[in-house]
Amino acid sequence: MASTxxxxxxxxxLRKAYGSKQVLDGVDLTVPAGTIFALLGPNGAGKTTIVHIxxxxxxxxxxxxxxxxxDVVRQADEVRGKIGLTGQFSAVDSLLTGEENxxxxxxxxxxxxxxxxxxxxxxxxxxxxxEAAKQPLATYSGGMRRRLDLAMTxxxxxxxxxxx
Ligand SMILES: Nc1ncnc2c1ncn2[C@@H]1O[C@H](COP(=O)(O)OP(=O)(O)OP(=O)(O)O)[C@@H](O)[C@H]1O
Ligand SMILES: [Mg+2]
Numbered sequence: 001m002a003s004t005x006x007x008x009x010x011x012x013x014l015r016k017a018y019g020s021k022q023v024l025d026g027v028d029l030t031v032p033a034g035t036i037f038a039l040l041g042p043n044g045a046g047k048t049t050i051v052h053i054x055x056x057x058x059x060x061x062x063x064x065x066x067x068x069x070x071d072v073v074r075q076a077d078e079v080r081g082k083i084g085l086t087g088q089f090s091a092v093d094s095l096l097t098g099e100e101n102x103x104x105x106x107x108x109x110x111x112x113x114x115x116x117x118x119x120x121x122x123x124x125x126x127x128x129x130x131e132a133a134k135q136p137l138a139t140y141s142g143g144m145r146r147r148l149d150l151a152m153t154x155x156x157x158x159x160x161x162x163x164x
Pocket of ligand 2: 047048049
């Protein structure tokens with residue numbers, strides 16, 4: 001079906017070396033909008049390097065990379081405004097409850113108290129964590145932790161997420 005929505009990710013001829021070590025040597029890939037994509041490979045294959053290039057954290061040596069139709073070098077600010085990024089290791093605190101973890105993120109972003117309360121409630125709802133909201137993270141399953149981690153990740157400037 002024809003669509004005017006730009007691909008979520010387009011990568012063409014991507015190259016990156018660290019010193020004399022060529023890590024990425026002509027990577028091509030397209031991720032259509034609205035799809036879930038998993039990048040798999042052995043340790044040291046270059047997955048994190050690609051994610052860092054896609055999220056504007058480091059520069060490639062060559063190739064074309066666009067996220068949401070924006071070039072990661074020439075339109076880095078637009079790309080940052082569009083994406084959320086969660087790390088290889090979770091940032092959540094297991095002594096706090098899910099709700100407290102979310103509220104902490106909001107406070108770090110200087111949300112006014114009423115806004116903080118509204119956003120926290122909205123995110124708990126959205127990530128299906130309302131019932132577990134008052135429980136400490138130590139009691140969460142892996143999937144619940146993952147959902148909380150995503151809820152705590154900045155997701156650009158649109159919609160009802162915390163601002164990025
Ligand atoms: N800043 C750096 N300086 C030098 N070499 C680096 C740097 N970052 C990564 N590398 C090397 O580049 C290669 C790819 O690393 P990268 O972290 O992208 O792999 P990965 O696929 O994410 O691995 P893992 O599955 O272990 O997370 C590895 O050989 C790594 O040692
Ligand atoms: Mg990695």
